Amino acid sequence: MNARQPIETEVLVIGGGNAALCAAMTAREAGARVLLLECAPRDFRGGNSRHTRNLRYLHRSGNAYLTGPYLEDEFFSDLMRVTEGRTNEQLALLTIRESAEIGEWMQSRGCRFQPPLSGTLHLARTNAHFLGGGKALMNAYYATAEKLGVDIRYEAEVRDLEIHDGTFVSAAVSSGGFTGKVKAKAVVAASGGFQANIEWLKEYWGEIADNFIVRGTPYDTGRMLRVLLDNGARAVGDPRQCHAVAIDARAPKFDGGIVTRLDCVPFGIVVNNQARRFYDEGEDFWPKRYAIWGRLVAGQPEQTATAIVDAKSIRLFMPSVFPAIEAVTIPDLAVKLKLDPDALRETVTAFNRATRTGDFDPSKLDGCHTVHLDPPKSHWARPLDTPPYYAYPLRPGITFTYLGVTVNEHAQLMLQDGRPSANIFAAGEIMAGNILGRGYMAGFGLTIGTVFGRIAGREAARHALQ
Amino acid sequence: MLSSDLLKEAERVMTICNACRYCEGYCAVYPAMELRRTFADKDLKYLANLCHNCRACYYACQYAPPHEFDVNVARVFADLRLECYREFARPALLAGMFRRNGLAVGILTAAALVTVFLLLGIFQDSPVIFAAHSGANAFYRVIPYPLFILPFSVLVVCLSAVLLWSNISFWRKTGGKLGELLDPRANLQAIGDALRLKYLDGGGHGCNYPDERFSMLRRYFHHLVFYGFILCLASTTVAAAYHHFLQWPAPYPYLSWPVLLGTAGGLALLAGTAGLLILKKKMDPLPGAPRARGMDVGFLVLLFFTSFSGLLLLALRATPAMGILLAVHLAVVAALFVAMPYGKFVHALYRFVALVRNARERSRQ
Ligand SMILES: Cc1cc2nc3c(=O)[nH]c(=O)nc-3n(C[C@H](O)[C@H](O)[C@H](O)COP(=O)(O)OP(=O)(O)OC[C@H]3O[C@@H](n4cnc5c(N)ncnc54)[C@H](O)[C@@H]3O)c2cc1C
Ligand code: SF4
Ligand code: SF4
Numbered sequence: 052m053n054a055r056q057p058i059e060t061e062v063l064v065i066g067g068g069n070a071a072l073c074a075a076m077t078a079r080e081a082g083a084r085v086l087l088l089e090c091a092p093r094d095f096r097g098g099n100s101r102h103t104r105n106l107r108y109l110h111r112s113g114n115a116y117l118t119g120p121y122l123e124d125e126f127f128s129d130l131m132r133v134t135e136g137r138t139n140e141q142l143a144l145l146t147i148r149e150s151a152e153i154g155e156w157m158q159s160r161g162c163r164f165q166p167p168l169s170g171t172l173h174l175a176r177t178n179a180h181f182l183g184g185g186k187a188l189m190n191a192y193y194a195t196a197e198k199l200g201v202d203i204r205y206e207a208e209v210r211d212l213e214i215h216d217g218t219f220v221s222a223a224v225s226s227g228g229f230t231g232k233v234k235a236k237a238v239v240a241a242s243g244g245f246q247a248n249i250e251w252l253k254e255y256w257g258e259i260a261d262n263f264i265v266r267g268t269p270y271d272t273g274r275m276l277r278v279l280l281d282n283g284a285r286a287v288g289d290p291r292q293c294h295a296v297a298i299d300a301r302a303p304k305f306d307g308g309i310v311t312r313l314d315c316v317p318f319g320i321v322v323n324n325q326a327r328r329f330y331d332e333g334e335d336f337w338p339k340r341y342a343i344w345g346r347l348v349a350g351q352p353e354q355t356a357t358a359i360v361d362a363k364s365i366r367l368f369m370p371s372v373f374p375a376i377e378a379v380t381i382p383d384l385a386v387k388l389k390l391d392p393d394a395l396r397e398t399v400t401a402f403n404r405a406t407r408t409g410d411f412d413p414s415k416l417d418g419c420h421t422v423h424l425d426p427p428k429s430h431w432a433r434p435l436d437t438p439p440y441y442a443y444p445l446r447p448g449i450t451f452t453y454l455g456v457t458v459n460e461h462a463q464l465m466l467q468d469g470r471p472s473a474n475i476f477a478a479g480e481i482m483a484g485n486i487l488g489r490g491y492m493a494g495f496g497l498t499i500g501t502v503f504g505r506i507a508g509r510e511a512a513r514h515a516l517q
Numbered sequence: 518m519l520s521s522d523l524l525k526e527a528e529r530v531m532t533i534c535n536a537c538r539y540c541e542g543y544c545a546v547y548p549a550m551e552l553r554r555t556f557a558d559k560d561l562k563y564l565a566n567l568c569h570n571c572r573a574c575y576y577a578c579q580y581a582p583p584h585e586f587d588v589n590v591a592r593v594f595a596d597l598r599l600e601c602y603r604e605f606a607r608p609a610l611l612a613g614m615f616r617r618n619g620l621a622v623g624i625l626t627a628a629a630l631v632t633v634f635l636l637l638g639i640f641q642d643s644p645v646i647f648a649a650h651s652g653a654n655a656f657y658r659v660i661p662y663p664l665f666i667l668p669f670s671v672l673v674v675c676l677s678a679v680l681l682w683s684n685i686s687f688w689r690k691t692g693g694k695l696g697e698l699l700d701p702r703a704n705l706q707a708i709g710d711a712l713r714l715k716y717l718d719g720g721g722h723g724c725n726y727p728d729e730r731f732s733m734l735r736r737y738f739h740h741l742v743f744y745g746f747i748l749c750l751a752s753t754t755v756a757a758a759y760h761h762f763l764q765w766p767a768p769y770p771y772l773s774w775p776v777l778l779g780t781a782g783g784l785a786l787l788a789g790t791a792g793l794l795i796l797k798k799k800m801d802p803l804p805g806a807p808r809a810r811g812m813d814v815g816f817l818v819l820l821f822f823t824s825f826s827g828l829l830l831l832a833l834r835a836t837p838a839m840g841i842l843l844a845v846h847l848a849v850v851a852a853l854f855v856a857m858p859y860g861k862f863v864h865a866l867y868r869f870v871a872l873v874r875n876a877r878e879r880s881r882q
């Protein structure tokens with residue numbers, strides 16, 4: 052790509068994750084010439100999609116990978132529950148209905164499913180898991196897209212878009228030190244959220260965003276989102292919100308992915324750097340609660356916390372990627388954690404005193420709860436009394452952001468004046484806020500990206516070939 | 518890498534995988550890994566030998582290099598297997614054979630050729646060697662029967678003893694009791710897995726070999742080599758039975774069992790080894806052990822020449838070239854036998870033992 056001649060194509064796809072590939076394959080299958088620009092190098096292609104493991108789709112009966120049916124009513128009410136109604140119902144229903152076909156569609160484009168993973172059995176009925184995970188899915192899609200004849204460029208970052216009155220004209224692309232121009236009849240923006248852009252996060256979170264860890268790709272900086280918003284796109288989703296979980300504080304700043312998560316919280320206590328507990332660790336099953344802990348830890352001093360369990364519980368959760376910090380007494384543990392030993396002992400003693408012997412059972416909401424303790428622990432509350440004690444340092448790990456651009460049912464970008472753009476389409480995380488206004492449902496990010504990627508690809512090709 | 522560093526690296530990588538588990542559908546390694554929370558050296562050696570280097574987990578890994586986690590299970594296990602071959606070579610004195618295995622096997626073959634020709638030169642007159650022979654005992658007119666049967670009997674006995682010795686050492690060092698190795702159910706299961714090359718199908722779509730694409734080619738070629746080898750063994754066994762029990766010495770007519778089995782086996786071996794060598798030339802080196810290349814190639818080439826010389830001998834056995842070809846074939850076979858416990862062949866043993874352990878572990882679940 053060089054500065055002299057602009058490249059011309061029919062459909063330009065910006066991004067290289069799930070939504071981008073679904074759009075590119077669909078547009079190409081519809082007969083359009085397609086250019087896909089991915090800003091990451093080939094080794095890191097696939098955005099956050101390369102970190103995923105499953106997706107949720109509507110199915111009338113179980114199959115080799117899914118243990119039973121998942122129908123529209125249940126799907127929709129699950130969505131209403133997690134979003135607390137913050138969704139565009141029309142687009143939500145569209146997503147759910149269109150998801151009915153995507154399992155087969157994906158398989159015929161190289162995706163391979165497998166029965167659920169050992170850590171995600173609670174999703175066995177609703178979510179189909181990819182053999183090898185999201186990177187294997189991305190590899191399959193890239194191979195299929197190449198075979199179909201999609202022109203794929205890596206390390207090609209779209210820097211700016213030329214948009215006249217809501218209509219796309221060209222894109223400025225930087226690649227290998229050059230800046231070039233790409234003209235296309237239609238464009239699909241599928242470049243993810245802005246969760247990897249710490250400076251942008253600071254606009255809403257202040258300096259504490261420096262202490263956030265980005266779980267996924269460093270390439271989702273939201274540049275396209277900003278360009279679209281600056282060019283008259285109508286925003287959707289609360290810019291202050293992000294999906295954040297508590298992950299191991301020793302995780303790398305970017306791209307640590309799934310392995311840095313910790314599942315130990317419900318089986319012990321969590322303290323802040325004052326060695327004080329601050330929230331009910333046993334409020335509900337972990338899969339239903341893990342997503343609030345990012346925010347909880349972000350609210351603590353220095354955005355850190357520590358989860359502590361004892362020897363009774365160490366085998367009850369998935370193994371961690373970093374070793375636990377271990378000690379035979381609580382004060383020794385405190386020293387290793389650089390916490391005040393007296394304060395930690397006090398917290399543990401108070402907690403232990405508030406526990407009651409009960410029917411401890413990790414598979415249900417058991418009766419082991421504390422009495423007269425603030426904050427309480429509602430389930431699985433057993434005293435920390437069996438050495439060695441194990442600790443894991445926590446930090447907020449941000450998964451994705453909610454701010455996006457508004458689209459209609461054709462995946463067309465909606466402008467601030469209420470008109471749809473003629474030739475700008477959006478798919479994936481960049482528009483997920485239309486449907487997921489808040490909260491999260493495992494495996495639904497890819498559902499939105501797949502459904503809207505296909506719609507955007509189809510509509511962009513239709514427009515380009517007119 | 519030193520053996521201890523290698524074990525540390527394998528432990529580090531398995532710890533990451535155990536927190537991830539995305540690859541658990543590909544092969545037996547990951548479900549076996551999930552039975553553990555920590556990885557002792559013996560566990561790692563066992564897991565390494567359960568791995569077929571199908572490479573699916575390398576291309577699927579979001580943490581593969583250049584990611585800073587640098588997860589490359591396929592490579593670290595390939596390296597570790599090579600370490601195991603060295604560690605469990607018996608007698609231990611000969612472990613050095615694994616250092617530059619390709620070269621060692623080459624020298625061995627040359628030595629076998631020289632020895633056979635020297636013996637032939639000493640014990641046989643050249644007119645006999647270069648004459649055309651026919652009818653019963655044609656081979657033994659060139660190489661007298663005792664000179665033929667004695668060395669090979671000794672070789673086979675030594676070979677079996679040494680392989681068994683290595684095998685048992687491996688089983689015990691990876692934490693098993695001797696009696697457990699004989700567990701009939703586990704052995705049946707392992708035999709079934711091995712005969713089908715079950716895990717080389719990468720969860721149903723083949724392995725990522727020679728490159729990122731899924732392909733069944735390696736599995737098919739490996740089947741050709743494996744069953745070709747078995748057919749050749751069968752041919753030799755039938756021939757031995759004819760000789761000893763029916764007093765019917767070689768050579769046999771074209772439409773006899775020894776020749777039919779040997780020809781089919783030889784052709785399968787030729788095609789399989791050639792196919793595997795071509796794939797190896799094209800293979801992506803990153804998910805493999807570069808140090809193992811000489812060993813892999815050496816074994817394949819030796820197998821190729823074994824069947825090639827055998828087939829050539831069959832084709833030209835009625836001509837004056839027979840004497841020389843017979844000598845060459847016997848020398849190559851002898852080299853193959855001697856090299857077996859100190860080359861790629863041992864992968865079959867340790868893999869089998871690992872499959873037995875795996876079958877036992879799973880049945881205890
Ligand atoms: C650890 C982790 C696990 C997850 N697990 C799941 C799961 O199991 N199921 C699920 O449904 N969701 C999961 N998610 C959420 C899921 O990753 C996202 O919802 C989904 O991947 C979004 O897809 P996308 O294509 O919109 O964005 P991405 O996959 O992030 O792709 C965006 C792409 O755009 C490229 N890009 C960005 N800016 C530019 C530019 N200016 N020019 C060119 N290219 C650009 C990026 O390099 C990237 O390739 C997970 C997220 C994380 C972090
Ligand atoms: S190889 Fe990579 S993707 Fe596979 S289980 Fe290990 S860490 Fe996960
Ligand atoms: S290379 Fe293949 S056989 Fe080896 S661990 Fe990875 S997936 Fe399993």
